[in-house]
Every structure is written in C-alpha cells, then in structure tokens.
Amino acid sequence: MYKCPGCDSEINLDDVNVSADIALCRACGQTNSFAEMSEESQVADFKDLQMPKGFRVEPDFGDGKSLVYKKMSPIALFLIPFTAVWGGFSMWGIYGTQIMKGEFNLTMSLFGLPFLFGTILLSSICLFSLFGKRLITMGNGRGTIFSGVGPIGWKRRFLYQKSTKVSVEYSAVRQNNRPVKIIYIRGGSKELKFGWGLKNEALEYIAAFIKNEANKN
Ligand SMILES: [Zn+2]
Numbered sequence: 581m582y583k584c585p586g587c588d589s590e591i592n593l594d595d596v597n598v599s600a601d602i603a604l605c606r607a608c609g610q611t612n613s614f615a616e617m618s619e620e621s622q623v624a625d626f627k628d629l630q631m632p633k634g635f636r637v638e639p640d641f642g643d644g645k646s647l648v649y650k651k652m653s654p655i656a657l658f659l660i661p662f663t664a665v666w667g668g669f670s671m672w673g674i675y676g677t678q679i680m681k682g683e684f685n686l687t688m689s690l691f692g693l694p695f696l697f698g699t700i701l702l703s704s705i706c707l708f709s710l711f712g713k714r715l716i717t718m719g720n721g722r723g724t725i726f727s728g729v730g731p732i733g734w735k736r737r738f739l740y741q742k743s744t745k746v747s748v749e750y751s752a753v754r755q756n757n758r759p760v761k762i763i764y765i766r767g768g769s770k771e772l773k774f775g776w777g778l779k780n781e782a783l784e785y786i787a788a789f790i791k792n793e794a795n796k797n
Contacts, residue, residue, distance in 0.1 A: 582617050585743075586610040591617070616745075623746055624784060626792035632781050637789075644719020647789045649782060656709035663706050667699035704729075714778075716786060718793040723765075725774050738765055738772045746791040748783045751776070763787050 582591045582603065589607035596603045596614055603614045631637075634651030674692030678685055707729050715726040718740070726735045744767035750759040753776060763775040763783055775783050 582614075584608060584610060585612055585617065623748065623787045623791045626788040629785055629788055632785055634782075635785060640717050640719055642719055644717060645793060646715055646717040647786060648713060648715050649778075649786070650711075650713040651782075653709035653712070653777075656706060659702065659709060660706050663699070663702040667695075667702060670695040671699055714786075716790065718790065721797055723790070723793075725772070727774075736772065736774070738767070738770070740765070740767055740790075740794045741797050742795060743767065744794045746787050746794065748780070748787050763790070765790065 582596070583589065584591050584605035584607065586605060587608040587610070589605055591603050591605055595606060598614055601614050603612045603617055605612065634649055636648045638646045638648060640646045670692070674688055674695060678688065711729050712727065717724045721739055721741060723738045723740055724735055727733050744765060747764050748761055749764055751762045751773065753760045760776060761780060761783055762773050763786060765772040775786065
C-alpha cells in the first residue's frame with residue numbers, strides 16, 4: 581500500500597506510472613515520485629508493530645517521548661573471552677612485568693601502546709555489547725539519538741517536523757560482502773544516519789517510532 585506524502589491518503593496502483601516515476605494522488609491532486617514513495621512505505625505504522633524484545637517506551641519531559649533499546653549483543657559471547665585473553669596477556673607481558681620488577685622500560689612501553697589502545701577499545705566494545713543502550717528522545721520538534729553506556733556515549737541531535745522523512749535503507753557500509761541497512765532521517769538539508777549493527781526488526785521499530793512522533797508534530 582502506498583500513501584501520498586502530501587496528504588497521507590492511499591494511492592491506487594492504477595494511478596502509478598513506474599517507468600515515468602509518477603504517482604498521482606486523487607485525494608489532493610499532488611503528483612509524487614514513486615521511487616521516493618516506495619522508500620517511505622518501508623516504515624510501518626508504529627501502532628501496528630509489536631514491540632520487539634529489549635525495547636521500552638518512556639515519557640519524557642513535557643510532551644516528549646523516549647524509546648529505549650537495551651539488549652545484550654551476541655558478539656559479547658565471543659568478544660569478552662577474546663579481550664580478556666588478548667588484552668590480559670599483552671598488558672601483563674608488556675606492563676605487568678615492568679611493574680613487578682619495579683623497572684620502567686621505555687622501548688617496551690612505547691612498543692606496547694598500540695596494544696594498550698587496542699585493549700581499551702576492545703574493552704569499550706565489550707562494555708557496550710553488554711550494557712549498551714540506544715535512546716531516541718523526541719519532543720516539540722527536537723530529537724536526540726544517544727548510544728553508549730550509562731552517561732558516556734555518543735549523542736546526536738536532529739530537528740524534525742511532519743514532512744521529515746524516515747526510512748530504513750541500505751548504507752554504503754558492507755558486512756560479509758552484503759550492504760548493511762540503517763535508518764535515515766531526512767529533513768530539510770540535513771541527513772542523519774544511524775543504527776549500524778542493529779537487526780532489521782529493531783531498525784524497523786525505531787524508524788516507525790520516529791515517524792510516528794514526527795507525525796504528531
Ligand atoms: Zn495526496
């Protein structure tokens with residue numbers, strides 16, 4: 581089913597010309613790009629969706645609403661033992677032995693820096709895979725997307741209105757030679773992309789939430 585981006589009425593397939601990329605809305609008379617409409621139609625109605633595991637909707641300040649997603653990532657099962665062994669051995673071998681002997685070895689310490697950074701990075705990914713959360717907060721035309729652990733993480737802001745387009749599309753990023761789907765928020769001149777590493781079901785749910793909140797604006 582295709583909906584007119586202008587007035588939200590249903591568009592009959594008889595009024596669609598795919599090769600000319602035109603879809604005429606009988607309700608308001610607007611002609612739309614069929615390609616753009618098809619992208620739009622990927623996002624389901626929020627109320628029609630069942631909340632997948634790990635999600636929670638919370639009221640926020642005033643009229644705002646937050647969608648929280650917290651779920652242990654299966655990579656933790658592999659990554660935590662790996663980090664413990666790899667990080668443990670390299671940190672012990674390079675720095676632990678120096679501390680034990682009470683002798684500082686500059687060459688060895690410098691040599692160990694990449695291992696130190698690697699261990700810190702891997703540990704952060706482990707923490708995120710275990711306790712990480714994604715938080716989408718929307719209210720009064722302003723939204724934030726946060727991903728991180730506790731208060732530490734990455735926060736991005738966006739503005740939205742009724743005409744803001746939300747979609748789940750393939751990104752330029754590939755994993756195992758297959759393109760990865762992410763969420764796109766397009767409004768005005770800005771484009772926000774997020775959701776790398778999330779399963780399709782989670783992406784669809786988040787996109788539907790954002791679309792639903794934006795429509796209330
Ligand atoms: Zn219309």
